Amino acid sequence: MEPLKTTNPLKYSVPKSRVFAVFLSMVLCTAILCLLQLRFFKPRIKDFYSFEVKDSRGRTISLEKYRGKILQRKSLDGISGSTLSAQMVKL
Template identity: 55%
Template sequence: MEALGGYPVKSSGPKVKKLTVLLSMTVGVGCLFLLQTQLLKPQKPADFYSFEVKDAKGRTLSLEKYRGKASLVVNVASHSEQTEAAYRSLQEVHRELGTSHFNVLAFPCGQFGDTETGTSSYIEAFAKSTYGVTFPFFGKIKIMGSEPEPAFKFLTDVFDFSDSVQKVPKWNFWKFLVNPEGQVVRFWRADEPMESIRQEVAAMVREIILKKRAEL
């Protein structure tokens, strides 16, 4: 091709085409990367039963197995001043309301003094042999600090704890009531009477039973 005046002009067509293809490929790869990142991004569990935890033997366990039931989740300890009374009252409620619609779920924590120093398997065996408990025990967890147990953090994050310095239990045997859908509806500090807790848990269990009967 010649321009006016007879001087040849080099065609830029192939180079422009290559550049266009390269840009298109770059944009496409970038879009795929962003899409993959969003798809692989961990989704925040929507409820308590969506979490996985470790059992007392160190095995991974999904809390999904408790969905549809009421759960009283408790941070327990073997050598606290409240241990004997707490374990006996928790076992009484667990036995009275049964495991078909309700469970006490025990999470040992060793961050409150020297009240829980053993391994997870020892803690479970000690509680069962000493106090005759039959409710499920999980692996020893952290509640405070930079690496709290995610499932337990979900419980504490629900509440404001405006009268507390930090958004976590301040001692052993705090109790959190979780409904059949995995939402936390109430909590009690260690010194609150077990009778009022039992009444509220029993009311939730009655609702579960009535709902199941209505669905038949």
């Protein structure tokens, strides 16, 4: 079998510079969209103490009141598995 011969050399229908320009613009647009998403969709929560939780009675409590305190956990392994007891300590 002999190789397929063409009479005309293969050519792009669009110049390479135009294809490169389209590709470059697509990459730049994607990068700009990613940067905008990072800028405008940041979480609004600044730190741990801005959260609000519900206590055992169903009341909403802000964690701001625990700022500056350390939570000590005591393990009571011997009685019923790994039950933890918590105690708040003021600094």
